[in-house]
Amino acid sequence: MIAWLEKHQIWMYLAALFAGGVIGILLPGVSTPLEQAINPVLGLLLYATFLMVPLGRIGQGFKDFHFLGVLGALNFLVVPIVVFSLTRFIASDQVLLVGVVFVLLAPCIDYVIVFTHFAGGASDRLLSATPLLMLGQMVLLPFYLWLFIGADFVRTVDFGPFAQAFVMLIILPLLAAALTQFAAARTQWGKKLEEGVSAAMVPLMMATLAIIVASQISGVSHQVGSLFKLVPLYVAFAAIMAVLGALISRAAKLNTSARRAVTFSAVTRNSLVILPLVLALPAQFALAPLVVVTQTLVELCVMILMIWAVPRIIKPAAVPHVQLPNNSQ
Secondary structure, three states: OHHHHHHOHHHHHHHHHHHHHHHHHHOHHHHHHHHHHHHHHHHHHHHHHHHOOOHHHHHHHOOOHHHHHHHHHHHHHHHHHHHHHHHHHHOOOHHHHHHHHHHHOOEOOOHHHHHHHHOOOOHHHHHHHHHHHHHHHHHHHHHHHHHHOOHHHHOOOOOHHHHHHHHHHHHHHHHHHHHHHHHHOOOHHHHHHHHHHHHOHHHHHHHHHHHHHHHHHHHHHHOHHHHOOHHHHHHHHHHHHHHHHHHHHHHOOOOHHHHHHHHHHHHOEOHHHHHHHHHOOOHHHOOHHHHHHHHHHHHHHHHHHHHHHHHHHOOOOOOOOOOOOOOOO
């Protein structure tokens, strides 16, 4: 069953998205309890992902200045230029602009590692980069919000959920994975636990996708007229950043797995961490959380496509065939 799920994982994820959408629309009352379940199930998924990463090598990632430099330049220099360009047609609607700027300027620190792993990318190097990505957005997001929207708006934002999300979604699952790996190397029960959790990767991803969609789809469907115009913007952002991520990482001469990781990071946004910040905004920005949620729903569909497409587009360099001399004569 595990082998079958892994072979057909793309279809399983699409089925999970569809099931979550149906449940959320037919049973809108489940949205609140399921929203509370997002972080726990995402934490389990990240725990399972971290178990498959050689955690002993994470410390080396802090010295990987080449990879970190490409990742930082893409997320904190290239992305703001792309976001500014794409948001010009909604600049007159401050509520929509606030939601879009918030979510698109914040690089993902959580499930991007999972998607990168499924696509054969350097998930361990991306995990090492999460402190940089977290610190970078905490420092630079207020600056870009000031630049794009204004100083008065920045004063209304509470950035506390950033630190909370980093602890709950990165630090705790990482510590749990490290303890499990330690036990697996020394005990039989630890080895069985590691194998069991790792085998649950696909079902955990399916559960995460279904819960996120089911908890959010009802609110989006009630404002579909206002939010529908954002779908092309989010799709355009994903397409542009996927191309730029692939091209820039190739120009930087990163290896195949690192190029895949950079491409996923360039596309994937920190919507689940940003959402609490946007929910805490004043009442006149009541639609802004749904702007963020709409990006999440679009991004999940894009991620499923990227899991299939990125390994086929960013391939290992072909080894040239060398004709050996024929010494038989």
